Amino acid sequence: MTVPTPHAAALAEIPVRTGEVTVLGSTTKYWEYGPRDARHTVLLVHGYRGDHHGLEPVIARLPGIHFISPDLPGFGLSTRMTEAPHSIAGYERWLSGFAAAVGIPDEAILLGHSFGSMITSHAVADGYRTAALILVNPISTDPRIGAGVGITRLTKLYYDLARRLPRRLGRALLGNWLIVQFMSMSIVTTKDPTLRKWIHEEHHRYFSGFSDPQTVADGFDASLSTEVGEAAERVTIPVLMIAGDIDRITPLAGQKTTVAKFPDARLVVLPAVGHLIHYEAAQGAADAITGFLAELDATPGRA
Numbered sequence: 001m002t003v004p005t006p007h008a009a010a011l012a013e014i015p016v017r018t019g020e021v022t023v024l025g026s027t028t029k030y031w032e033y034g035p036r037d038a039r040h041t042v043l044l045v046h047g048y049r050g051d052h053h054g055l056e057p058v059i060a061r062l063p064g065i066h067f068i069s070p071d072l073p074g075f076g077l078s079t080r081m082t083e084a085p086h087s088i089a090g091y092e093r094w095l096s097g098f099a100a101a102v103g104i105p106d107e108a109i110l111l112g113h114s115f116g117s118m119i120t121s122h123a124v125a126d127g128y129r130t131a132a133l134i135l136v137n138p139i140s141t142d143p144r145i146g147a148g149v150g151i152t153r154l155t156k157l158y159y160d161l162a163r164r165l166p167r168r169l170g171r172a173l174l175g176n177w178l179i180v181q182f183m184s185m186s187i188v189t190t191k192d193p194t195l196r197k198w199i200h201e202e203h204h205r206y207f208s209g210f211s212d213p214q215t216v217a218d219g220f221d222a223s224l225s226t227e228v229g230e231a232a233e234r235v236t237i238p239v240l241m242i243a244g245d246i247d248r249i250t251p252l253a254g255q256k257t258t259v260a261k262f263p264d265a266r267l268v269v270l271p272a273v274g275h276l277i278h279y280e281a282a283q284g285a286a287d288a289i290t291g292f293l294a295e296l297d298a299t300p301g302r303a
Helices: 008-012 052-059 088-102 114-123 149-164 167-174 177-187 193-206 213-223 252-259 282-298
Strands: 018-024 026-033 040-043 065-072 109-113 132-136 241-242 265-270
Touching: 018 088, 026 052, 026 088, 040 114, 040 252, 052 065, 052 109, 052 149, 052 193, 052 282, 088 114, 088 213, 109 114, 114 132, 114 213, 132 282, 149 213, 149 252, 177 193, 241 282, 252 265, 265 282
Parallel strands: 040 065, 040 109, 109 132, 132 241, 241 265
Antiparallel strands: 018 026, 026 065
């Protein structure tokens, strides 16, 4: 029996519009939530093998904000890029192109979750104009060792195999029910059995929404190529980092080291949660974002 979406009622109260633009050869689908005349506009960049659905639990708790949430090229309903590689640099170029195509103003705020934290932090470091940066479960430890060297090597072999197989077989391998379930079980930390079941169902619904195995494997290579701290010193705008205190993908020690590298950053640590803050502690994330936006509004010249 399928578990009802916990935030469905709240999300249903928020106006939603859809659109698409073509950027670097990718037909990019995006969703707009909330009032267009809101005080704040936030552009969202989701995590690896996710899509726009993943951050909806947080959006549902922030009805007064205007969110723009695209599916990254090659994931969800967006097609792969044909004019740029699916690397961090390639996704940076896409992000700038997408913002220009949709007409996102410089005073908008940028939010990246997990893999999205790598794209957004490096984009800002390389000149992307935005008023502030929010990083949820930021990748603040060398991703080649954060989850453990052994498991990272096995995972890389898995994606390399999927890339080499004929497309149909590669897709079947990447979408294998047991493998997706194992992945989901390895990162869920909540003890709530109903919430755990819903999270597993979400991963089965959306984790295998991608254009092709090559793009997924390229994205995984990109996810191992850098971390937020390598960009931090060049990010001079206000930054909010929201981390889980038992995140096995990017441990808390790395978050504390990284926040000190930014010229203007603060770290909010949510208790008893790991790498799925957007699912397991969405209200905590929403509260941290609300406080950060209030801080920006209260600081002359920032908002």
